Amino acid sequence: MKEEKQKNVPTNRRDFLKTGALATAAFMIVPRHVLGRGYVAPSDKLLIASIGVGGKGKSDVAYFDKSGKANIAFLCDVDTRRAADSVAAFPKAKFYKDWREMLDKEHKNFDAVSVSTPDHNHAIQAFAAMQLGKHVYVQKPMAHDIYEARILTQAAKKYKVVTQMGNQGASNDGTRIMKEWYEAGLIGDIHTIHAWTDRPVWPQGIPWSTAKTEIPKELDWDLWLGTAPNKNYVNKLVPFNWRGWWDYGTGALGDMGCHLIEAPFSILNLKYAKDVQCSVGSVYVDEFQRGYFPESCPPSSHVTLTFPKTEKTNGDVTLHWMDGGIQPERPAELGANEIFGDGGNGTLFTGTKGKMMCDTYGLNPRLLPLSRNENLQVAQKYARVTGGSDGHYKQWIEAAIAGYGKQEVSSPFEIAGPLTEALLMANLAIRGYDIQKEVLGEEVFPGRSAKLLWDNDAMRITNFDEVNQFVKRNYREGWKNIAL
Missing domain, CATH: 3.30.360 (Dihydrodipicolinate Reductase; domain 2)
Structure with missing residues (x-):
């Protein structure tokens, strides 16, 4: 993955993120961008922060992990009752309730964000992640209104991140x-x-x-x-x-x-x-x-x-x-x-x-x-996509590891946006x-x-x-x- 550049973090980032001191969590696996351009982490795995980890989010996180090419670094959910199974499944992943706090404090410690929340929050969560230079996987529909969908489509190109909508049948x-x-x-x-x-x-x-x-x-x-x-x-x-x-x-x-x-x-x-x-x-x-x-x-x-x-x-x-x-x-x-x-x-x-x-x-x-x-x-x-609909997740992970524009995905925002x-x-x-x-x-x-x-x-x-x-x-x- 390309090195995360400060110029990809807009000055108005805190319109999305609440004020808080940046903190670095200790991980055995170093995020790819920390090693610099052209270098990859020893594990060659994508570090994912997941927003919404109950229900569909629970299965999304499980499929990312099943790919063998991702580590679930952070979990976030507004409902600890719904999040309990994912928290138990990934005990090393740090848990947050507020996604804004998670992005604010931990954005140096992961490579990508998955969004599996209700429709009305998809766009603001995905957009904040893209502004930080993070690849994003967003459950369908990728937005709640037309304007949001258009902005996300444009943002994927502007911030040069690998995107995938969660309509897994596309694979x-x-x-x-x-x-x-x-x-x-x-x-x-x-x-x-x-x-x-x-x-x-x-x-x-x-x-x-x-x-x-x-x-x-x-x-x-x-x-x-x-x-x-x-x-x-x-x-x-x-x-x-x-x-x-x-x-x-x-x-x-x-x-x-x-x-x-x-x-x-x-x-x-x-x-x-x-x-x-x-x-x-x-x-x-x-x-x-x-x-x-x-x-x-x-x-x-x-x-x-x-x-x-x-x-x-x-x-x-x-x-x-x-x-x-x-x-x-x-x-x-x-x-x-x-x-x-x-x-x-x-x-x-x-x-x-x-x-x-x-x-x-x-x-x-x-x-x-x-x-x-x-x-x-x-x-x-x-x-064909290996694994079909199950392979939809691994396809995005591999494309994110390869870097923007290097590998095809089935439902990038370029396609998912107009849909x-x-x-x-x-x-x-x-x-x-x-x-x-x-x-x-x-x-x-x-x-x-x-x-x-x-x-x-x-x-x-x-x-x-x-x-x-x-x-x-x-x-x-x-x-x-x-x-x-």
């Missing part, structure tokens, strides 16, 4: 196989894509609880809130049900979109969408009235995005996203009892000469009708429903027939300004918005 063989099929002309020119999921499996489309709940003693609620507005603790919000609330999560799109839409982006080199429209499901407050709760994601949605022509297509590409159990019409080429996708989730590609589909993570790719897969032989063009923006742009249309209803009136405009037009350079919707408030959040007092 599976399936996407590469379908790319080879497509480039061999087996389904013609792809013009329409459908992706669907049975998520959410957490509460959505409900009002915020007014019940007062005691905060668990192991949880630092203020640190958990981070950039989000200050609100009272709600029972069962942590560790999982935050996904259904806009202040913290990004709904089913944020949870599953990165897994189901990665393949279309990779196969067709999709970048930024140019327009979006949607319809959403609602819930019944009582037998006479339907309810809409703008703080909470809807129980179901159907979003349509249009992507401009790429070098891999003959024209624009239409992508349909469906969640809450909604599925597209079964293709005529699929038998009546043959499974559509994996049953609850899937991605369908429609071309001018045929169709293909896959399961979540790009798994189980097949042409339609299924008889086309018998004795199918297409030459391999693209190298994440597409999902968050879909959420713009979903969130705009209530605004449209309020501003224009339900009788005049029900909120389901507008096509929102996107100016990518300006990062704004040009024909419905009210929705632009969701492009960039304002962080609560004491947490400064990221900016290059």
